[in-house]
Amino acid sequence: MNTKLLLPLIVYLAAATAGCSLTPNRQAPEEAAPSGTPAPLRTGTRSLQERIYTQHRQWKGTRYQLGGLGPQGIDCSGLVYITYRDQLGVELPRTTRDQARAGEAVPRSELRAGDLVFFKTGYKVRHVGIYIEDNKVFHASSSKGVTISxxxxxxxGDKYWQARRVDLHTGRGPVGK
Known part of the structure; x- marks a missing residue:
């Protein structure tokens, strides 16, 4: 086999089987985007949507980087992690695998703003975003960077896997209905 093709193939296969940030962040926390303590979360869907749209405006177009957690590049679980931390004041796990275990399962038909939405994009590859409204999901796409889809x-459409609802007051368990 041509050695010029071997290295890119190995890199591609490693990224494809790792999933969206199954590796921990390699950047120091101070290299991540600046965070402030968010204002107390008002109850209600509108406030959640506003905060997610605010995060979208701040990060829109940031390129996808596996393991990234800053403005130079970010992956899907990193974007979810930072959005929950900076906009909602909730500390989530860093990886897609661990985020998929956070909170409680919610049926697709009952999605609300702030719910974590997971996709199976390959044999062992998972992707995560945050539901906003009207079938819109805020996420870091490997092809488009930070976007809404x-x-x-x-x-x-055919890659949907599951959704999870995290209590925004405790970071665990279900949010009151």
Whole structure:
């Protein structure tokens, strides 16, 4: 086999089987985007949506980087981690694998702003985003960077896996209905 093709193939296979940030962040916390203590979360869906849209405006177009956690590059679970920390005041696990165990399962038909939405994009590859409203998901796409996509769109529609709801007051368990 041509050795010029071997290295890119190995890198691609390693990234494809690792999933969206199954590796811990290699940047020091101070290299991540600046965070302040968010204002207390008002109850209600509108406030959640506003905070997610605010995060989108701040990060829109930031390129995807596996393991990234800063403005130079970020992955899907890193974006979820930072959004929950900076906008909602909740400390989530860093990896997609651990985020998929946070909170409690919620049916797709009952999605609300702030719910974590997970996709199976390959044999062992998982992807995560944050549900906003009207089938819109805020996430870090490997092809488009930080963006908002349609949950039922051309690419994502058949890759949906599960959704989780995290209590925004404790970071665990279900949010009151």
């Amino acid at each position: 349609k949950l039922n769109g051309y690419y994502w």
